[in-house]
Amino acid sequence: MVGKTKKSSLILSDLNDDVLCIIFDYCSLDDLLNLFYVCKRFQAIIRRSTFLRRSLDLLLVGHRNQNAISYQRTIQNLSYHKRVKVFQNWCYGRYEEHILFHQSQFNPSKIFLEKEFLYKSHSGQLRKFARSKRHGEILYRRPIETYGEVRDADITSLSKTDGTIFIGRRNGRVKIISVDGNDENDPIDETNVSSNAYSGQRVESIDFSGDLFATSTLQRAALWQKRYELDMPYLDTVAELGEGFKCIRFSPNVDRMAMGKYKDASRRGLSLVDVATNDVSPLASDTSSIYDLQWKDNDVILTGHYDTTFRLFDCRTNCDELIWLDPYDLAIYSISYDGNFGVLCGMKYHCRVNLYDLRVPNKYIQLYFPKQRFRGAKGISSPAYQVVNDQSQLFIATDYNLRVLDFDADWAESKDYTNIFVHEMIVNASS
Template sequence: MKKSLILTDLNDDVLLIIFDECTLDDLLNLFHVCKRFQEIIKQSTFIRRSLDLLLVGHRNHNAVSYTRTIQNLSYHRRVKIFQNWCYGRYEEHILFQQSQFNPSKIILEKEFLFKSHSGQLRKYTRSKRKGEILYRRPTNTYGEVRDADITCLTKSGESVVIGRRNGRIKLISMDNNENDPIEEINVSLNEFSEHRVESVDVRNDLYATATLQRVSLWQKRYELDIPYLDTVAELGAGVKTIRFSPNVDKIAMGKYKDTSRQALHLVDLSTNEVHPLASDSASIYDLQWKDNNVILSGHYDTTFRLFDLRTNCDEHIWVDPYDLAVYSVSYDGNFGVLCGMKYHCRVNLYDLRVPNKYIQLYFPRQRFRGAKSFSSPAYQVVNDQSQLFISTDYNLRVLDFDADWAATKDYTNIFVHEMIVNL
């Protein structure tokens, strides 16, 4: 009697062809069949399948989320974490609970997290231990808590720029081998310190600052080895957010309110001329550059948009399913965008390759401050490939997606669920 052929009898080349036709769920099941399957899938299949996965892809090693990730993720782990992002499977951590309203500004790096606390900037070391996000005691602190509140924050290389509520900015430059600041510059942007600093950005020795009163471009110079900021140009007023382009030849500006519905503006740094762009919107809360020709922006009118300078129009517009304003935008450097929304600390996940549809919604649990916690916007969101940091009214939420054991909170078909409940 002829012996029947089973899957394990096939040679590696045939198995590779079969595995290439399998879904990710099938591959994860086959991965646990035997050690031979495990090695073939791990060494040949997962490496290709995970190249361009949303938020965890490894094709571009210069992507922001890739350079921020503290763990060394295997190709198998990348596939699992990708599924966790898509299915809403994560472990939630609530850090730095406060009794007073104090939304933090944060900067995420591979080894450190910079976080504001009132008027003080604190530097925390990230932890690689499972279930532990940060070492709770700060490595360094800059400034005093009693100083004017920090309203915006950015870092480029070893330069940290802080914008304050009293209309002043502070530049801190740190040596590569030291944690202590080696030079500091304090600048008042307003003669009477009436307007808080809404946004700051820095590239090399060029600085941009925005208040609702005016937008300024600065150049860092030295006199007798003493650093100072010299005004290069004044670029208008009423700007909420400002960003240098990757090539540092342009600046994108989003206005807090524009009655002509041209809230998105572009500054040509070769001439310092300001040009309105044809994006039909009255207010922009946050924006990021995808590349030197594409701007990603979050709007008060409940939309997240992709604007292309080459066509001078919004190529794609994503509308929030609950019609809430977009407060913050985080771009991962590849295809993933996370938007912080106006209420419930909610964050939306979008894939730039999938127009007009969100991938997942994340609703952090509400257990502090009673009803107040439900009204908190996601003021700022930053992420690496496995963790999402959300700044809220009274704390910092961290969603850790490297957690296969966590409960699934899937909101990909919210309207279907609502129809079932109503029935």
């Protein structure tokens, strides 16, 4: 009598790749992260068939649009697996905080982020810092280049495109700086853009594209053209845009410019300029004060308001299509748009930053509260005067330092404020 052979049981690794792909599609992100470390075969399948697709449109770390701002700024090449983990860290508030360039005197800096460098103002001087790829190190502390002098009037606005930097100062003057080593083509002296030659009105906002420049104080907004006379360049006034504005920004096609007022009693704080005709048209955004704005595309404007709202305005319908309310009813001081779906808003107090997803209406995704190590003169912590980000790092300019939140930190403690009321009840109960 022939003995019966024992039937071996089927395990997951016995299945072919096509079946595994179907199974992995039903797994949650946490399950996929666990399966990823089972064996090299699972790693290859999950990386190729699952993480590649799932990470395409993830908030802040998506790679479908490789021309997105945050994608171009990221110094490290994130794998599909790493993108999923960094995405979870953004959503769950898991980050490592760094406090850089602490200063004893009040001086909110202006910052500009690139893939390899960070530009940061210090009083009247602009400094260029190299970014570091080393783990736990954000910037090399010594600037590789400096422009201007600390004793110059404070830099209040900053814009950079390719090898040209455009800065505005507290004394109402602007300066064009060439950083491509071709200074002889741009020996332009500082230009006064105030309402008259003798006033020193603070330059609130600037922008430029090619040889077209825009400036605004709270009393005067103007367009300027870079021209040449006897081979010497200068800025020539192209158009007067009437009263001043708090923030201005050219559209991606540079055919229009959005302008936000600091205060407007008629509640028409958002205006649009036709660059070809220089006509200024108030838009039907029901707001009296706009602190910052960005273009999402050539028809959609993202605006941050004093009335504690963040809005998506569509020029085609001439209305606010989406409005997000801050849960703590604080004004929005600054906006950073990643070029896809993510928007980070710097708030009035506590260096706080809100994360929004343009695909998720009427709800914030996460709140970030940096550590309160230094308080201002009135005992209230600093606003987030300016925020910029790449796919894994968030830079926050405050009263006295630069805060950096690094989300490539899986070991860090999670500070989850997705439900602030539940979080506050837990904190109160534990205390």
